[in-house]
Amino acid sequence: MEIVYVYTKKRNEFGRQCNFSDRSAELHVDILPDPSLAVNFIERDPCDVPIQCTQEMSEHEVNTERFESDTRGINHVEGGWPKDVNPHEMEQTIRFRKKVEKDENYISTVMQLGNNMEHCIKQNNAIDIYREYFEEEEVVEESEVQPSAKTINVFRDPNEVKRTASSLSWHPDGSRKLAVAYSSLEFQKVSKDMSLNSYIWDIENPNKPEMTLKPVSPLVCLEYNPKDCHILVGGSYNGQIAYWDTRKGSQPVEMSTIEHSHRDPVYRVIWLQSKTGTDTFSASTDGQVLWWDIRKMSEPTERLILDPNKKGNLDNALGAISLEFETTMPTKFMVGTEQGLVVSCNRKAKTPAEKIVCMYSGHHGPIYALQRNPFFPKNFLTVADWTARIWSEDIKESSIMWTKYHTAYLSDGSWSPVRPSVFFTIKMDGTLDVWDFLFKQNDPTLSVKVCDEALNSLRVQDNGHFLACGSQLGTVTLLEISSGLCTLQKNEKALATAMFERETKREKILEARHREMRLKERSRSEQSKEEDTKEGDGEESPEELITRIEKDFYEIVEAELKKRDKGEEKKVRLILNSFTGLRVVRGSLRVVKGSSKIVKGFTNKGGGPDSTL
């Protein structure tokens, strides 16, 4: 069977464009959900799927390797001459020059340049264009600058096993170099691989130390000779003193003999003022202060035992941790001890007993730093335990000024060499504090966190602008202090003098009062020994005091109760008892110190006076 479909179109409708037209939506099929089919499927647990349509990126860190740069110079020789002219031949050069001078371009150029030049020359001659014309109007703008300290450079211990940077010393000429002594001060933590070397760094090159010093035992302290910048003296962990000459190499030139040296690590060595410039003295925790002449290191020239009883008994001696010597007062020196006492000594005394002049007590722990104020030598700074104190030589009972107790141990401190009222302290939590007591007495003017580990040593450069601090892991950080903290302010000396005098006077008055009170007590205790039966208004024993106060307290409570019963407010008395301490309850308190007083609080209904909460 044939299926034929005939499709007819009128001739004149051929090639007509298509006509599109809109029509409304028509529903063709509607398939409704069939719940019976759902039996074949299980619902899936909903899960969170994050989708992000961005470029995939990854983070990379790159740290360039330290590269070492070297400076080289090139010798500049006259050059630029054309090939046919030999610069050494006078004739040829003269001929060349004459040729150039005939060039027209040359003539016109020189004329023109000459005019310009003349103008400027005349200008220079007529008036000094760079002169300060408005000098009087210069306003001091330093007060607006916030004090700050910026880290300039960090010098790390190149050895694998890190040791503490226990002492720093600046090069005496221009301070371009820094000598650092490395040692491990922790008890018995010395490992076999620990290097014994100490280094001299050039501050421009933190990658590699400039010179190595190789002692027999690690150096605990190191000092440049202020008179001769090539000589350094160092005190080592085993008690020996050694001195180096940087021109002669890394080995010490001479070392002191072990029998005559200290028996404990040498904590401080200082150069003395002498004609030969070769005298030093050293202090150690074995209780001795030894004087040496570096030309003859076999034996100390003098010995002093820090026995507080002045008997020269080594067993009683106080261990010395720091020394102080001021070249303007060459006969006196001070020693800071492990026991927290500062011993002031006179070098020129005839007998050892007279050598120890007096002692200042007031610290609880070893005195790590001891320094006289460079502008006011009568006042000195001690840094120990958790405080730093300023003392006056005349007041022996206590310091005249002190900082608050910090949370971390203070390990070193130093005055600023340019400003009499500024000093620096470093703490075991790695912060450096800069104090300016003319500006703020309670807190440091600037507190900077230098590193995460403990800081052990601090040295300010002679210009007061830079300071270096050494840490427990051997990292020495060089910091620059903002100019406000290292330029002498107007009237600063006068103000500092006034402040010191005022504090000294206050302490003197207190000292006098204490003395009076002590005398009175002494006389009173003698009196009471004679009169046994008499009941004086003087000292009551603690038990009597307690019963008396309790009686007073209960009386007051009774009186209040009676008053309160009249009112019907729901209050509870919070009783502050000076012997049992303060109990805190919810509600607000008004605390009044002293012997027992009743304070109002508010909570639920209270009971009688016995309900101490």
Add this chain to the structure above:
Amino acid sequence: QAEVEETLKRIQTHKGVIGTIVVNAEGIPIRTTLDNSTTVQYAGLLHQLTMKARSTVRDIDPQNDLTFLRIRSKKHEIMVAPDKEYMLIVIQNPSE
């Protein structure tokens, strides 16, 4: 050419002038009133400095160009008048 001589002589006789040097584009001193080693030093160093100064000025603004360079030091003032082919250097001690 006599004018050139006259100009240079006039410059040299101004108050405070220590020396005058004319240098060409290659750094060869054409005319100088100072001794040879000093001249060579000044010529070489100032030439490089002028080139650097000129490139700095033109980097900042390409339409600009260096017209004069003055270096004042503690002891004296060095003035450089640069040109395309030659350079005139005068060292003067400004009177105070």
